Amino acid sequence: MATILDRIIEYKKLEVERRRAKLPLSALKDAERYHGKRHDFCRAMENSTDFGIIAEFKRKSPSQNDINTEADPVAVGRGYAAAGAAAISCLTDTQFFGALPDDIDRLRAAVDIPVLRKDFIIDSYQLHETRAMGADAVLLIATVLNPVQIDELAEEANELGLQVICEVHDEEEVAKISPNVDIIGVNNRNLGNFSVDIARSIELAEMLPPGMLRISESGIDDPQSIVKLRRSGYRGFLVGTHFMQQPDPGRSLAEFIKKAHEIEAIYKDAIA
Numbered sequence: 001m002a003t004i005l006d007r008i009i010e011y012k013k014l015e016v017e018r019r020r021a022k023l024p025l026s027a028l029k030d031a032e033r034y035h036g037k038r039h040d041f042c043r044a045m046e047n048s049t050d051f052g053i054i055a056e057f058k059r060k061s062p063s064q065n066d067i068n069t070e071a072d073p074v075a076v077g078r079g080y081a082a083a084g085a086a087a088i089s090c091l092t093d094t095q096f097f098g099a100l101p102d103d104i105d106r107l108r109a110a111v112d113i114p115v116l117r118k119d120f121i122i123d124s125y126q127l128h129e130t131r132a133m134g135a136d137a138v139l140l141i142a143t144v145l146n147p148v149q150i151d152e153l154a155e156e157a158n159e160l161g162l163q164v165i166c167e168v169h170d171e172e173e174v175a176k177i178s179p180n181v182d183i184i185g186v187n188n189r190n191l192g193n194f195s196v197d198i199a200r201s202i203e204l205a206e207m208l209p210p211g212m213l214r215i216s217e218s219g220i221d222d223p224q225s226i227v228k229l230r231r232s233g234y235r236g237f238l239v240g241t242h243f244m245q246q247p248d249p250g251r252s253l254a255e256f257i258k259k260a261h262e263i264e265a266i267y268k269d270a271i272a
């Protein structure tokens with residue numbers, strides 16, 4: 001039986017062809033943002049003193065349905081940045097995640113921190129689109145790509161000045177990671193059946209290539225989890241639903257960071 005993910009990829013193939021026909025690569029390269037300078041996504045994680053949180057702008061998803069369909073990317077983006085987000089992730093898929101076509105543009109214009117374009121990347125055309133959107137980093141989802149695709153898309157992204165997060169969920173996908181990848185992201189959510197388990201990040205930690213920046217993604221709704229995941233070497237945390245469910249996502253992030261600092265202080269005292 002076809003999973004949602006199969007349907008998303010089938011649809012994405014058609015969508016890319018439609019977009020390419022409408023706006024050929026040469027036209028994409030004329031976009032003003034295509035030529036601008038990028039923010040350093042990895043450095044933002046490494047330098048963060050607030051746990052390297054990548055706060056996500058997400059209206060809805062196939063796993064949770066409507067989360068915050070009326071949200072304003074400018075208000076949410078500014079709120080996230082002011083609260084201490086190291087970076088912002090913005091969904092750009094309309095069909096399944098309800099993104100409006102100008103969400104990422106408006107968000108990019110509103111903040112001065114790195115932005116991750118979150119979509120299902122299957123074609124190098126989308127990397128050029130990502131540049132034209134003014135984003136700094138792109139996600140490659142290992143479960144929908146083969147090792148050659150990951151390697152080539154990551155290389156091309158790097159050439160375009162985009163940093164690459166490669167998302168994995170199991171050991172088999174870890175084996176697909178290319179040295180051209182900048183960050184490895186462990187998705188705690190199984191994209192086939194939507195089950196979520198933070199323990200996935202902890203179990204896979206030992207199998208990840210040492211020395212590569214690692215982040216944990218999805219299902220994080222408790223600051224305690226972040227303190228725990230940091231002990232497995234994670235230096236970035238992608239959180240969407242927990243913040244977006246609140247009327248003021250930025251405020252929710254600020255409270256989350258505050259609690260995480262408090263919990264970490266208790267741990268440190270306990271160890272000392």
Ligand SMILES: O=P(O)(O)OC[C@@H](O)[C@@H](O)c1c[nH]c2ccccc12
Pocket residue numbers: 056058118119141167187217218219220238239240241242
């Ligand atoms: O809303 P959550 O559970 O906090 O998850 C955020 C993010 O990790 C999730 O949106 C995500 C991770 N990988 C993806 C791939 C495609 C679409 C979405 C995602």
